[in-house]
Amino acid sequence: MLAKRIIPCLDVKDGRTVKGINFEGLRDVGDAVALGSKYAREGADELVYLDISATQEGRNTFTHLVSRIAAEIDIPFTVGGGISTIDDASRLLDAGADKISINSAAIRRPELIDEIASKYGSQFVVIAIDARLTDGQWLATTHGGKRNTDKELFAWAHEAQERGAGELLFTSMNHDGTRQGYPCDTFARLAEHLRIPIIASGGAGSIDDIADVLTHGRADAALAASIFHYGEIPIPVLKQALAERNIAVRL
Amino acid sequence: MIAIVNYDTGNIRSVTNALARVGCTDWVYTDDKAILAQADKVILPGVGEASTAMAKLAERGLDTFIPTLTHPVLGICVGTQLMCQSSEEGNAQCMGIFRTKVRKFQPHQPSEEQLSIEKIPHMGWNQITDLRTPLFKDINDGAYIYYVHSYYPELCTDTIATSHYINGFSGALGRDNFFGTQFHPEKSGAIGAQIIKNFLEL
Numbered sequence: 001m002l003a004k005r006i007i008p009c010l011d012v013k014d015g016r017t018v019k020g021i022n023f024e025g026l027r028d029v030g031d032a033v034a035l036g037s038k039y040a041r042e043g044a045d046e047l048v049y050l051d052i053s054a055t056q057e058g059r060n061t062f063t064h065l066v067s068r069i070a071a072e073i074d075i076p077f078t079v080g081g082g083i084s085t086i087d088d089a090s091r092l093l094d095a096g097a098d099k100i101s102i103n104s105a106a107i108r109r110p111e112l113i114d115e116i117a118s119k120y121g122s123q124f125v126v127i128a129i130d131a132r133l134t135d136g137q138w139l140a141t142t143h144g145g146k147r148n149t150d151k152e153l154f155a156w157a158h159e160a161q162e163r164g165a166g167e168l169l170f171t172s173m174n175h176d177g178t179r180q181g182y183p184c185d186t187f188a189r190l191a192e193h194l195r196i197p198i199i200a201s202g203g204a205g206s207i208d209d210i211a212d213v214l215t216h217g218r219a220d221a222a223l224a225a226s227i228f229h230y231g232e233i234p235i236p237v238l239k240q241a242l243a244e245r246n247i248a249v250r251l
Numbered sequence: 252m253i254a255i256v257n258y259d260t261g262n263i264r265s266v267t268n269a270l271a272r273v274g275c276t277d278w279v280y281t282d283d284k285a286i287l288a289q290a291d292k293v294i295l296p297g298v299g300e301a302s303t304a305m306a307k308l309a310e311r312g313l314d315t316f317i318p319t320l321t322h323p324v325l326g327i328c329v330g331t332q333l334m335c336q337s338s339e340e341g342n343a344q345c346m347g348i349f350r351t352k353v354r355k356f357q358p359h360q361p362s363e364e365q366l367s368i369e370k371i372p373h374m375g376w377n378q379i380t381d382l383r384t385p386l387f388k389d390i391n392d393g394a395y396i397y398y399v400h401s402y403y404p405e406l407c408t409d410t411i412a413t414s415h416y417i418n419g420f421s422g423a424l425g426r427d428n429f430f431g432t433q434f435h436p437e438k439s440g441a442i443g444a445q446i447i448k449n450f451l452e453l
Contacts, residue, residue: 001374002416003395014293040440046377076397076438096264098438121299123372123399166372191359197370220370220375250376250395 003250004214005045005221013052015061019229033068040075042235063095070096079193090105091117101126104142108145117164127165132173145173171202179205187217199223205243253278254290255443258307260298269437273448283309295330302341323453324429340402349424351407356417372401379412379422386430388449396439
């Protein structure tokens with residue numbers, strides 16, 4: 001049976017991960033490769049590395065890091081952050097990324113999705129949407145939720161799929177960071193509306209939250225950061241608990 | 252020495268990285284028949300569309316040459332599909348090493364109570380069962396491996412691993428010295444590494 005995926009997300013700045021505590025046996029939590037390897041060994045199904053560097057130098061460091069990740073890590077990984085041209089995508093593919101996620105750049109210029117997907121295939125392109133519920137309507141935002149756009153979530157997700165995105169990573173800005181759970185009804189509506197897999201992100205505070213979005217929310221995968229980085233819910237504990245709830249996971 | 256078949260299908264880094272992780276750095280990337288014939292083992296990677304990939308093999312005369320090899324050959328993903336009789340993707344006539352055809356997944360109409368909707372491509376971790384041949388030495392029945400594909404080889408007498416998504420299909424095929432995985436051993440964690448190691452030890 002196809003397993004539901006658990007995906008830790010690592011934020012990287014100037015080549016180093018920025019969140020997290022020092023786990024036992026892991027001296028340098030800033031070492032993005034070591035932290036990713038640890039998650040992979042613990043049973044993470046994929047990894048997402050997000051580059052939050054603001055400088056060109058930081059981005060070059062990130063590309064170098066991607067080749068090191070590809071050499072070390074034996075599960076699929078997605079990279080995102082600052083990808084705004086097909087050249088950015090090519091550079092990361094050449095470095096060994098399995099997928100790239102694009103967000104603001106696709107809102108500015110939706111054709112970017114078509115260009116990358118037609119060159120490298122839909123399986124390489126994840127469309128990331130950060131949306132906020134305002135007056136009953138989900139609108140996409142950019143710049144980490146700081147700027148609003150007029151793109152409606154369902155229409156934009158559908159357009160991205162038609163342009164060739166192979167997967168949707170949806171974050172609710174109303175829930176992100178709250179640890180109160182995911183908007184499961186919205187996820188379920190997205191699942192009915194789209195034919196590409198959906199990764200749920202933003203809001204996980206407990207095992208129950210993740211179980212809910214993978215069942216009632218009909219999401220294919222759950223992505224989280226802080227619950228893993230701060231050691232609150234270790235991946236093996238999470239996966240065991242999901243298996244006990246009869247959710248198909250890779251143990 | 253391992254020869255990785257170069258037929259211009261793009262990035263082989265994930266394959267060479269996986270070889271390096273199991274300690275194999277002695278590989279060449281080539282379309283030279285003499286080198287392919289001399290290598291200890293041959294890997295046929297695959298990315299892209301089947302009929303285009305088949306045309307690229309044919310341009311190099313490799314479509315008729317690969318079936319004549321007598322040492323172990325491993326196809327991966329589309330590489331494996333090209334070793335079947337035909338593929339529905341671009342109506343490709345393939346090499347006919349494995350006695351099966353490659354078809355496109357046809358999802359069922361989703362029902363209200365279904366928690367997982369069948370999506371194309373089949374992407375993520377799924378299980379392999381009914382494992383045969385030394386390619387799966389020390390691998391448990393039901394092990395999880397990583398898939399990304401929209402077309403699948405049908406079950407047949409050459410099936411050496413079975414997976415299920417929408418319908419049963421060949422997760423891996425084997426016949427004489429030829430092997431092929433529809434999944435990606437190079438992205439399948441410790442299980443995938445063991446499968447690669449097993450191939451190198453054949």
